[in-house]
Amino acid sequence: MTDDDEFLVAFLAIAIDAVGIGAAIEAPLVTYDERCFPDPWQPTLVGVRDALRRMMVHLGMRDVPVRLSDLRNDLPTEGLVHEPVIFEGIEHGAACFEVHAVGRPEAMASWLALESVRAWAEYQGVTRSEALAYRVEPVADVPTRHRLDEGSATALAVVLGLGPVVAGGTIQTHVETTLASVGTRFESQTVGGLPPMAIARLLAFHTLVRAASEEERAQVRDALPLDMRKEHDAALDEYRDRAVVLREAVRLPPQPASGRRPLDLRPLPPVDGAELVQAERELPGRVRAFNRGRRVFRVVRRRTVIGVALGLVVGMVVFGLGSLGTALAMGGFVAAVLGGYVGGRSSRFYECADPDCSHRLSISHTTCPGCGGTVAGEIESAKHRLEAEERLEAVELATTPGAPTARDR
Numbered sequence: 001m002t003d004d005d006e007f008l009v010a011f012l013a014i015a016i017d018a019v020g021i022g023a024a025i026e027a028p029l030v031t032y033d034e035r036c037f038p039d040p041w042q043p044t045l046v047g048v049r050d051a052l053r054r055m056m057v058h059l060g061m062r063d064v065p066v067r068l069s070d071l072r073n074d075l076p077t078e079g080l081v082h083e084p085v086i087f088e089g090i091e092h093g094a095a096c097f098e099v100h101a102v103g104r105p106e107a108m109a110s111w112l113a114l115e116s117v118r119a120w121a122e123y124q125g126v127t128r129s130e131a132l133a134y135r136v137e138p139v140a141d142v143p144t145r146h147r148l149d150e151g152s153a154t155a156l157a158v159v160l161g162l163g164p165v166v167a168g169g170t171i172q173t174h175v176e177t178t179l180a181s182v183g184t185r186f187e188s189q190t191v192g193g194l195p196p197m198a199i200a201r202l203l204a205f206h207t208l209v210r211a212a213s214e215e216e217r218a219q220v221r222d223a224l225p226l227d228m229r230k231e232h233d234a235a236l237d238e239y240r241d242r243a244v245v246l247r248e249a250v251r252l253p254p255q256p257a258s259g260r261r262p263l264d265l266r267p268l269p270p271v272d273g274a275e276l277v278q279a280e281r282e283l284p285g286r287v288r289a290f291n292r293g294r295r296v297f298r299v300v301r302r303r304t305v306i307g308v309a310l311g312l313v314v315g316m317v318v319f320g321l322g323s324l325g326t327a328l329a330m331g332g333f334v335a336a337v338l339g340g341y342v343g344g345r346s347s348r349f350y351e352c353a354d355p356d357c358s359h360r361l362s363i364s365h366t367t368c369p370g371c372g373g374t375v376a377g378e379i380e381s382a383k384h385r386l387e388a389e390e391r392l393e394a395v396e397l398a399t400t401p402g403a404p405t406a407r408d409r
């Protein structure tokens with residue numbers, strides 16, 4: 001056995017010891033699909049709460065309520081999210097989580113699984129001196145972030161049956177194509193605190209020590225991205241004949257029973273979600289107020305470009321009427337383009353000069369409805385924004401020393 005494999009098997013042994021041999025053998029395998037997650041997903045606090053609740057049901061914590069604090073500063077994203085949800089502790093018997101971002105369900109699942117495992121570990125007393133699970137009195141103390149490191153949470157997740165959920169989201173990539181710029185933006189990250197190939201091997205060792213059925217083996221393989229699947233299969237091949245040695249190393253009996261407890265797929269008990277729904281409703285206003293307390297400018301826009309384009313179209317139509325004679329058609333074309341240009345010039349409107357906002361403004365707006373900024377004046381072009389701010393700041397500094405500036409961000 002290589003040093004790396006020895007390390008992984010030792011890691012697995014610690015996780016099995018924390019979970020308990022009986023529970024480790026009985027834990028049903030959970031995959032991220034409609035079979036194991038029948039509750040509808042939505043990119044909202046309610047969706048996140050229900051996904052966490054279902055994860056916790058799979059971890060045997062059906063009756064532990066889930067409380068969320070909404071700390072998002074952005075709308076749901078199609079891109080990658082890093083630590084979108086963080087377990088904060090057990091408070092009055094409820095598992096408390098902070099929500100920092102909401103992404104696509106397949107990008108969220110592995111993070112949610114790891115945070116649920118952290119809640120499980122806290123509840124079972126793995127990360128504290130005294131288990132909370134069997135206490136009659138609710139516990140009010142939120143521990144000072146007894147966070148399990150990510151690799152340990154992954155090993156525990158594997159032993160608790162959530163391995164396929166975590167491993168399926170271990171390698172995350174996202175390609176964003178923008179219309180404005182030619183080219184694409186590529187993002188990637190790994191989740192799980194261990195190299196993806198180590199997680200693949202850890203799953204193989206888990207399969208061998210638990211004497212997993214063919215069905216379970218297929219479920220693990222199906223969850224893995226291609227590279228991880230190859231590594232997983234290679235480890236299975238290498239250790240196929242050494243399952244008993246592996247079992248000894250993780251202190252499981254040489255012939256483990258293979259009975260798993262059935263998945264709990266009963267509907268989640270109804271809970272009040274009014275507060276979460278309210279927070280969801282307020283999110284766009286909250287995240288769009290990113291310039292609150294700051295200065296923004298009103299910039300003048302003209303529909304010149306649209307005007308010329310319209311003129312071109314009209315001009316072409318006129319030019320196309322060949323029977324009018326070339327000179328006349330050319331004259332019509334020039335006139336139409338000029339007309340479009342002049343029409344464009346004459347059509348003025350105002351926008352917030354902050355390029356992240358660009359909300360339409362009227363002359364009477366004192367606060368920008370798009371970003372919450374205070375409209376401090378009008379500029380001819382967004383290029384003049386910084387100069388205008390500097391000018392205002394210079395005036396302010398001269399009159400009120402110590403005044404906050406708009407460029408503190």
Ligand SMILES: [Zn+2]
Nearest residue numbers: 352357368371
């Ligand atoms: Zn604005």
